[in-house]
Amino acid sequence: MTVSFLILAILTVAGTAAAMGLRNAVHCVLALTVGFAGVAALYLQLGAQFVGFTQIMVYVGAVAILAVFAIMMTHTPTPVQLPAYSPHWFWGGIVAAAVFAVLAWAIRSGTASAQALPPQPDINVQQIGDALMHRYVLPLEIMGLLLTAALIGAVVIAMDRKEEPK
Amino acid sequence: MSSLQSYLLLSALLFSIGLAGALTRRNAILVLIGIELMLNAANLNFIAFWRFGPTPSRLTGIMFAIFSISVAAAEAAVGLGIILAAYRHSRTTDLDQMNSLKG
């Protein structure tokens, strides 16, 4: 539990808690961006450089912006401020706390005792590329197909079908 | 508490925060964000196990995390498209008001 891990953990948890707790939706997404950046920094600390930079590029640079665009386009300025939480928020919180309790108990009682820290694996991008092209080529192609389908599907679903001007 | 356990506890905490948000928020987009947070927590778990695992040179954790990030991005795009289409129909993103199928 080094100091850098503690700082990053506090930053990430604060960002994600604010993302799920704030009232204004755009503030939520901006706090979420801080949370994502914290997770990316944790990846960098664990030595997974490629995943960390991909996390920033995809999540901060694309998913967060997609979310704010969606909030902008679905924003109805209502005269009365709607409540931000559903009426069953208490039981939702209980369920989430129960899930965390079970997971924490499983982690603490696991056999991962205080072992010696393994040496930092020396991974360069070339190895990742090799793996993607040799061992994981089928998931790569399926991922390409999935992303194409998702792209076309999202455009078709969200398209504004106006009538042809007469 | 070893280093691996601290990373796993952090990812469990992130997962439960995302779950709490997905269960309690009214805005459909924020529910989707909660789901993204849960996926992030799972990715962190993968990378932590890759780092502290027996053979980090096999890159399994990194590969899974990369594919998981791609799938999450695709799912976020389609989900937000669906929310936009639903908004165009019912003029609201409030999930508690979309209960016309309720018995």
Place this chain on the structure above:
Amino acid sequence: MILTPQTLDQIFPIAKHWLLGFVPATAQPLASAILSVVPILIAFPLLFAITTWLERKGLGRMQNRLGPNRTGPFGLLQPIADAVKSLTKEDIVPITADHVVHFLAPLVLVAAAFLAYAVLPIGRNMVLVNMNAGVLFFFAIGSTVELSVFMAGWSSRSKYSLLGAMRAVAQMISYEIPMVLATIVIIMQAGSLSTVSIVDKQAAYTGIFPHWFVFTPWGFMGFALFMIAATAESNRSPFDLPEGESEIIAGYYIEYSGFKFALFFLGEYLGMFATSGLAITLFLGGWSAPFSFLTWIPSYVWFFLKLLTLIAAFIWIRGTLPRLRMDQLMNLAWKYVLPMALINMLVAGIWHFMPTGPARWLVCTALLAAPCILLSLALKRKKRFQVRTYRFAE
């Protein structure tokens, strides 16, 4: 110390090692980081000040007028006057604006713009961090700039600024893909994501001619596409609809005044320098000299000369071309630049597998020129002129 060309070339690393000798061993990593970062923090804002003067004088001359010539000889003290003005101007924040986000937006922009300089090799052995995935880091940081643009526009709670922000974010997202695709060609040929190794591959000479990637058909096309995308990413003319003064009254930074406006200006220009620096690293050979008999000039001098040339090209294009409308801009991105970038990747693959000789030059140039010409003709033919209707007041 003997003043050979090699020593002059390595003067900054040598000075840094000499200064590090005075620091105790425990503080050495921190001191090394500070000693590497401070020159970047000094040099590039200084370049920003020089560029504002160059731009105003250059644009003025192109528009048949003198630029600023009151403050100092030839207006050379104009940047200082601008700095004093922006520091002493009143900072007006609208009362309905979101104060926290309004304050953070220019800071995020400037921080992201400065972070991008970490992977640019400014000279031989003069890169801040030699990252294995350097180019990926650059693009990851570049994608956070869009978020700060959105924060600026949304927090001002004004219709013009929100409209400008949405347009700017849409434009930046659309042009990010061709920029990455144009870079992938270079990564394919160089075989590495590290900027240092990309420059090292270009620092060789056959005869007197260098091995820069821009002197190949796919490299030239990639360079052209990258510069188009970089101009759009920095919101420069002819792609500056989201921030043009005559269109949308300065778009997403309408409600900013004084020092925050200067910070936005600084962030935008720093982003422009960073993308130019990446273009130099990827296509124009980084710090290597254009001819083999000119290698006695230090490497950082070549980097800054190339950077100044690209800045002059940016200013020239700004003064020459008219502004593109938003739909024309998006059409250009998705219907022209993106297909050309994909075709460029195909041609680079063909280049790699053909044997060396004039045959592959001919084949690749033809394979690139034909779609370029055909696409431009196809896009031009689609111009529909509307029937002119007149509306009179009742």
